[in-house]
């Protein structure tokens with residue numbers, strides 16, 4: 103039988119009740135990395151709205167790994183305690199609580215989007231950022247923060263930080279850990295020749311550039327229980343075809359290697375490495391073909407994200423076997439109840455929260 107948007111998906115021994123995932127979306131609303139009421143209400147509402155997986159935003163594995171001073175973090179037990187209630191609440195609504203573990207690399211130390219996403223100077227609370235090479239991100243507004251090429255010790259420390267973050271996330275009650283290797287942040291910076299000029303075992307060849315994401319995935323998998331899934335989000339392409347860059351064929355080659363390290367799903371996004379990127383047409387489902395290509399290259403599951411706003415479209419992506427999971431971002435900012443409404447539109451019978459029974463469509 104063909105799978106649909108409302109066919110449960112079992113990854114390892116974790117059942118996702120449907121194929122809708124709330125895409126990780128930074129809220130820039132944490133205090134020193136600690137979650138606030140905003141996070142509980144924001145993520146909690148999307149769980150009430152029926153999404154099968156609620157993925158918490160990029161959560162920094164170290165203070166330096168935050169995009170902005172308002173990013174969530176999970177570098178101490180206090181940080182983990184602050185998100186445990188969120189994981190609990192999401193689970194109580196029948197959704198699977200998930201966390202994206204992240205390090206922002208050279209794109210760290212920025213103001214939130216509503217303040218222009220420009221770099222925060224060090225004397226205003228910004229910090230020196232880490233990257234595979236010492237080229238700063240080419241900002242248009244404001245000088246880039248000091249950008250330091252990582253030493254071998256820094257690389258080892260980052261792997262340890264991802265491992266420790268995963269351990270804390272597990273203690274906090276999350277059931278899926280996603281490694282953020284997309285959008286021009288640290289792990290993507292290692293993958294892409296645009297940002298990686300290293301001449302040690304982490305730079306140069308495909309094998310070397312992919313080493314860090316493979317090691318991080320393995321470190322997370324080592325502490326993540328056997329019955330629970332690990333996801334990896336990648337940028338399938340840098341959208342810089344005119345220069346040596348990361349592209350879809352390298353992504354297709356990477357996916358089975360990540361599977362060998364214990365990944366269970368590749369969450370396929372794109373872009374973010376350089377402002378010169380040429381995005382052809384960021385319309386409906388614009389990244390789905392990349393998910394499809396990665397899907398062909400690996401036996402593990404694949405998520406499609408980008409411009410998925412309509413229930414019928416999300417359902418068709420799953421029905422046609424293009425991806426296993428429909429990952430929905432901005433539409434969830436407009437409509438926390440996307441999944442409940444999708445069920446109505448697609449004629450599926452799903453359980454609404456009892457408190458909302460009188461609001462059901464029929």
Ligand code: FNR
Pocket residue numbers: 125126127128129159160202282284285335371407408409410429430431432433
């Ligand atoms: C994002 N995105 C994003 N991606 C990610 O991997 N980690 C993150 O924390 C964030 N943060 C974030 C914040 C906000 C406000 C937006 C709008 C987006 C990207 C997001 O997850 C998604 O991939 C894109 O928005 C494309 O999907 P949609 O929005 O077209 O469904």
